[in-house]
Each structure stands twice: as structure tokens, then as C-alpha cells.
Amino acid sequence: MTDIPDIIIRNGRVMDPDSGFDQVCDIAISGGQITRIGAVSDKGKTEIDATGLIVSPGFVDIHAHGQSVAADRMQAFDGVTTTLELEVGALPVAGWYDRQAGIPRALNYGTAAAWLFGRKAVMGAITLDAGVHPIDQMGAGAEDMRWSTEAADGNQTKAIVAHVRQALDEGAIGIGIPNGYAPGAGVKEMTEICDLAFEYGTPTFTHIAYLSNIDPQSSVDSYVRLIGLAGATGAHMHICHLNSTSLMDIERVTELVAKAQAQGLPVTTEAYPYGTGATVVSAGFFSDPDFTRRTGSDYSNVELIRNHHRFTGREDIEKARENAPSDLVMWHFLDVEVNDEHRRLLDLSVTYAGGSIASDAMPWINEDGSIYEGLEWPLPDTLSAHPRSSGTFTRFISRYVRDRQTMSLMEGLAKCTILPTRVIEGCAAQMTRKARLQEGCDADIVVFNLETLEDRADFTAMNRPSVGVCHLLVNGVAVITDGMLNPDAAPGRPIRRETS
Numbered sequence: 424m425t426d427i428p429d430i431i432i433r434n435g436r437v438m439d440p441d442s443g444f445d446q447v448c449d450i451a452i453s454g455g456q457i458t459r460i461g462a463v464s465d466k467g468k469t470e471i472d473a474t475g476l477i478v479s480p481g482f483v484d485i486h487a488h489g490q491s492v493a494a495d496r497m498q499a500f501d502g503v504t505t506t507l508e509l510e511v512g513a514l515p516v517a518g519w520y521d522r523q524a525g526i527p528r529a530l531n532y533g534t535a536a537a538w539l540f541g542r543k544a545v546m547g548a549i550t551l552d553a554g555v556h557p558i559d560q561m562g563a564g565a566e567d568m569r570w571s572t573e574a575a576d577g578n579q580t581k582a583i584v585a586h587v588r589q590a591l592d593e594g595a596i597g598i599g600i601p602n603g604y605a606p607g608a609g610v611k612e613m614t615e616i617c618d619l620a621f622e623y624g625t626p627t628f629t630h631i632a633y634l635s636n637i638d639p640q641s642s643v644d645s646y647v648r649l650i651g652l653a654g655a656t657g658a659h660m661h662i663c664h665l666n667s668t669s670l671m672d673i674e675r676v677t678e679l680v681a682k683a684q685a686q687g688l689p690v691t692t693e694a695y696p697y698g699t700g701a702t703v704v705s706a707g708f709f710s711d712p713d714f715t716r717r718t719g720s721d722y723s724n725v726e727l728i729r730n731h732h733r734f735t736g737r738e739d740i741e742k743a744r745e746n747a748p749s750d751l752v753m754w755h756f757l758d759v760e761v762n763d764e765h766r767r768l769l770d771l772s773v774t775y776a777g778g779s780i781a782s783d784a785m786p787w788i789n790e791d792g793s794i795y796e797g798l799e800w801p802l803p804d805t806l807s808a809h810p811r812s813s814g815t816f817t818r819f820i821s822r823y824v825r826d827r828q829t830m831s832l833m834e835g836l837a838k839c840t841i842l843p844t845r846v847i848e849g850c851a852a853q854m855t856r857k858a859r860l861q862e863g864c865d866a867d868i869v870v871f872n873l874e875t876l877e878d879r880a881d882f883t884a885m886n887r888p889s890v891g892v893c894h895l896l897v898n899g900v901a902v903i904t905d906g907m908l909n910p911d912a913a914p915g916r917p918i919r920r921e922t923s
Contacts, residue, residue, distance in 0.1 A: 480860055482839040511557050595625075665680075785808045
């Protein structure tokens with residue numbers, strides 16, 4: 424007598440970008456794993472009718488800052504089953520994982536080692552505390568910006584490297600290097616951090632050092648620097664948000680990345696399908712007296728998220744920084760709805776061959792700017808974040824794949840599943856069982872209606888969940904059933920680097 428499957432997904436179009444499998448068939452699931460793909464004659468304890476629907480591996484977001492119950496739930500409706508904080512990371516890493524274990528996480532989660540926080544701690548700007556959300560740590564230390572503007576000396580560099588090494592020993596998935604927030608960090612320090620990444624066989628997740636379309640210290644300068652670090656140290660340089668960090672130089676930057684990859688250098692990248700970025704108001708590049716000329720963007724394009732205030736100039740944003748340095752802002756650097764050239768540039772980054780889709784999802788914040796840690800569902804209307812926190816993947820699939828047909832559905836799904844997974848699975852062995860619809864793999868599965876899939880969040884109503892995701896399973900547990908959230912579901916598991 425055979426065991427009865429826990430769940431059978433019936434008659435869906437099963438698509439596995441890793442193997443290229445594309446067939447209408449069934450999937451049997453038991454014990455959180457896929458046990459059979461094909462015709463399943465058994466009757467399951469639970470059956471899902473997926474007739475006319477797409478059955479895909481759950482989406483893997485390797486750049487997500489939310490890391491909370493609220494963030495998980497919104498990303499679940501975006502088709503995400505694994506959400507990772509890799510660009511910024513956390514310190515101390517063991518404490519961060521301990522804290523997440525006490526939260527009812529719906530999605531799989533994990534973090535990188537936060538190089539920047541090690542730098543801030545060594546240079547006296549912060550005290551490391553696992554209880555502080557990484558985004559709040561990003562805004563901390565604004566009273567003394569030496570951690571941002573000054574190069575570390577030899578002893579300081581050793582101490583920074585020691586912090587990062589400890590984090591890797593505690594299971595961090597690579598090293599987060601948001602260099603743009605500390606552009607004063609020297610190349611010597613960067614080479615030592617990259618040497619460490621190479622030693623541990625982990626990627627770096629980098630925010631380029633300079634945001635400018637004018638030399639010296641242009642975006643192109645920054646990309647060439649990262650490509651050079653990959654060649655000099657052998658470290659895998661994963662470059663975050665190709666769209667936003669390139670500003671108006673996206674075309675040239677994609678050419679440089681493609682040439683580096685053609686030479687076999689370990690360089691990968693990602694993008695999200697929005698022309699608006701988000702960060703903390705204390706980000707140093709806003710304080711550049713030459714900000715407007717160097718970026719081609721007026722201060723009025725920068726908007727305080729919690730109250731939609733548009734800044735009038737450098738003095739205005741400096742005042743906001745002094746008042747609340749961790750406040751989140753949106754930067755509308757491309758006007759893709761009305762400007763055809765801006766839309767073309769965004770398309771170059773989003774459709775870049777071999778590039779991943781990653782949301783850069785922001786935390787949900789209260790009206791006073793504090794991070795929301797509550798469990799309410801639906802999310803209160805008073806909360807805000809960024810539309811990408813709600814709709815990155817559904818926006819990409821619906822607009823770029825279904826409507827505009829810039830690529831096949833299989834290619835689009837690969838950018839949301841196996842491509843981001845390949846960035847990290849060399850050091851996080853758990854990921855070899857994810858982002859695949861294959862027997863023996865984890866049952867992280869999204870079932871969606873391609874015809875109705877749509878992002879609904881916009882810049883005035885960011886908390887609208889996407890529609891079209893009918894079912895979402897994480898480790899074989901239903902987080903979404905028939906388009907409805909199961910609020911008690913908390914099947915998320917930690918993803919960590921393999922340690923000896």
C-alpha cells in the first residue's frame with residue numbers, strides 16, 4: 424500500500440526553467456517535498472485543480488529588505504517563496520537568525536554579512552545589535568559620517584574583515600557591500616573583503632560606489648571597479664539593481680557587464696521593473712552639493728515615503744536627515760510612463776540576458792516612520808513602503824512577458840527562479856532543492872493565472888496585494904489557497920551558508 428500524498432496539484436501547466444520541462448500534468452507532494460511529477464493516479468489528502476493555470480517554482484528574491492511577517496505576506500501574493508536580505512545584510516548574523524526564528528515567517532528567509540555595519544561599528548558610529556532592523560542600522564550613525572567618507576587604516580580594515588568573517592562562520596549567505604553608502608572605503612579594504620568572499624566561496628552583493636553620470640566617480644567608473652575586483656580577487660561580484668544604480672548610463676553599463684561575462688569573469692546582476700528607487704534619507708549621495716548636475720535629477724524627484732513630501736533642495740533634505748536619518752525616501756529617477764527613452768533604458772536592465780529579477784523590497788513603515796512589525800491582515804492603509812514591495816514579480820511577468828512579449832514565459836520564469844538561485848546555491852546548499860519542479864525538491868510552488876496576473880500597488884496605495892496567484896506553497900504548506908491568505912501559515916525556514 425502506497426502512502427497517500429499530502430497534496431496533489433492536478434492538470435496544471437508545469438514549467439521548470441532548470442530542466443526546460445513544460446507539460447500539462449500532476450504534481451504529488453508529501454512531507455514538504457515533490458514526490459512525483461506526471462500522471463498521479465492516487466487521490467491526495469488535499470487536491471488542487473490547476474486546470475488552465477501555470478505551475479512554477481516559487482520565485483526567489485535575493486534582494487529583499489522587508490524581512491517581517493507583513494513583508495512575507497505581501498510578497499507571497501507576488502509569487503515569492505524565498506526572500507533574502509543580501510545587499511545590506513545583518514550583523515550579528517547569529518542573532519539575526521535567532522530573532523527571525525521567533526517570528527512566524529511565511530517565506531524562507533536568510534541574510535548576508537553586513538560589511539557596512541562592521542565598518543560603522545569599527546569606526547565608532549553604531550553598536551551592533553541583532554534587535555535593530557537592518558534598515559534602521561542603515562540610517563544610524565548620521566551624526567559622524569567618517570564611516571562613509573574616510574578610508575579605513577590597516578588596523579580598522581583587519582577589524583572590519585574580522586566582523587565579516589565571523590558572520591560568514593555563523594552562516595551568512597555571502598557579503599553585502601552597499602558601497603554607495605560608504606564611497607570613502609578604499610580599494611585596499613575592498614580587495615580584502617573580496618578575498619574573504621573568494622576564500623569562503625560566497626558571492627558579494629554590491630551597491631556600486633558612485634551614483635553619477637559624470638566622470639570622475641561616475642556609475643560607469645563604479646562598474647569598471649567591480650568588474651576589476653572580480654578579475655583581481657576571483658570573488659563573485661553580484662551587482663544589485665542594474666536599473667537604479669546606472670541612472671542614465673544603463674546602456675553603457677550593460678555593455679560592460681556583458682563583456683566581462685563573455686570573458687568568464689564571475690559577475691552577475693539583477694533589476695526591478697520600476698523607474699523609482701528607495702533608500703534612507705541619510706544616504707550620502709543626496710548631500711553632494713553637485714547632486715543635481717551629476718545625477719540629472721532634481722531634488723523634487725526625491726519623495727519622503729511616510730508623508731509624500733517632495734524635497735525643495737539640498738537644505739530641505741539635510742533638515743530631514745537631521746530630524747530622522749532612518750526615514751525612507753523614494754527617488755523617481757526615470758519617468759517610464761511618459762518618456763520613451765527612459766522606458767527603453769529601464770527595459771535594457773530588466774530584460775538583460777542572464778540577469779535576475781529582484782525586488783529591493785522595502786520594509787513596511789508606520790506614519791511616524793517606524794518599521795511596522797505587526798500581524799494585521801489585510802495590511803493597514805496607514806502603512807507604506809514602495810510598490811516593488813508588493814508587485815515586482817507579477818509586474819514583470821504580466822507586463823514584460825505576457826503583454827509585451829519581450830521574452831518567452833519560460834525565460835521570464837527563469838529570471839524569477841533558477842537564475843537568482845544559481846547566484847547563491849554554491850554556498851547555500853539548501854537552494855539546490857529549491858527553484859525547481861523536480862522529484863525530491865522542496866515543494867516551494869506558485870500556481871497562477873497568467874491571464875489575470877497583475878500588480879495593483881502604486882505610489883499612492885502601496886499595500887494592495889497583487890492578484891492572479893491562486894495558490895502558493897512553501898515547504899509543502901499552503902500560504903495562499905484559492906487566492907486567499909492563510910494567516911496562520913508560518914512554514915518559512917532559514918537559508919544559511921553551509922558551515923563546517
